[in-house]
Amino acid sequence: MDKLVMVEQELLAGMKKDYPQFKAGDIVKIHYKIKEKDKERIHPIEGVILKIQGAMHRKSFTLRRIAYGEAYEITFPYYTPNIDKIEMVKKSAKPARRARLYYLRKRIGKKAMLA
Numbered sequence: 001m002d003k004l005v006m007v008e009q010e011l012l013a014g015m016k017k018d019y020p021q022f023k024a025g026d027i028v029k030i031h032y033k034i035k036e037k038d039k040e041r042i043h044p045i046e047g048v049i050l051k052i053q054g055a056m057h058r059k060s061f062t063l064r065r066i067a068y069g070e071a072y073e074i075t076f077p078y079y080t081p082n083i084d085k086i087e088m089v090k091k092s093a094k095p096a097r098r099a100r101l102y103y104l105r106k107r108i109g110k111k112a113m114l115a
Contacts, residue, residue, distance in 0.1 A: 008056045015057060015079040022061075024049050024101050025092035025114040030063065030076065031084040042084050045074065048113055051100040054078075064104060066112060071105070 022028055029046040047065030050073065054060050059078040064071060076083060092114040104112050 011057045012079075017079060017083075019078075019086045020088045022049055022086070022088060023092075023096065024051055024099060025094075025096035026088065027090040027092075027113065028063070029087040029089050031086070032076075033082045033084055046089060047074075048101070048104060050102065050104065064112070066108075071108075071112075 026049050028049060029044055031042050031044050034041055034043050045063065045065060047063040050062045050064050052061045057079055060075055061078060062073055062075045064073045094114050096114060
């Protein structure tokens with residue numbers, strides 16, 4: 001076995017997270033820790049998962065959120081200590097036929113979700 005893979009598996013064993021299984025197209029709510037000067041608060045962010053990329057400890061996912069008519073995308077590392085918890089809001093009704101849902105960027109409102 002490759003030495004690099006062995007080291008990555010050791011790192012992954014120490015970073016176990018009990019997040020729900022989600023995939024591209026699902027709507028999730030992420031409770032993200034934000035540090036402001038000496039205070040820390042938890043900010044919930046809800047949106048559609050556009051893509052999941054990487055493997056092992058380098059895994060990350062991109063969330064697309066529409067707030068006040070403006071859409072923005074945030075990429076979160078999967079194993080960051082800043083994520084307090086992840087809640088499944090809604091599973092996509094139709095299974096996504098692609099791994100990366102970039103075509104949702106052109107859509108607005110309810111059409112921006114997989115129905």
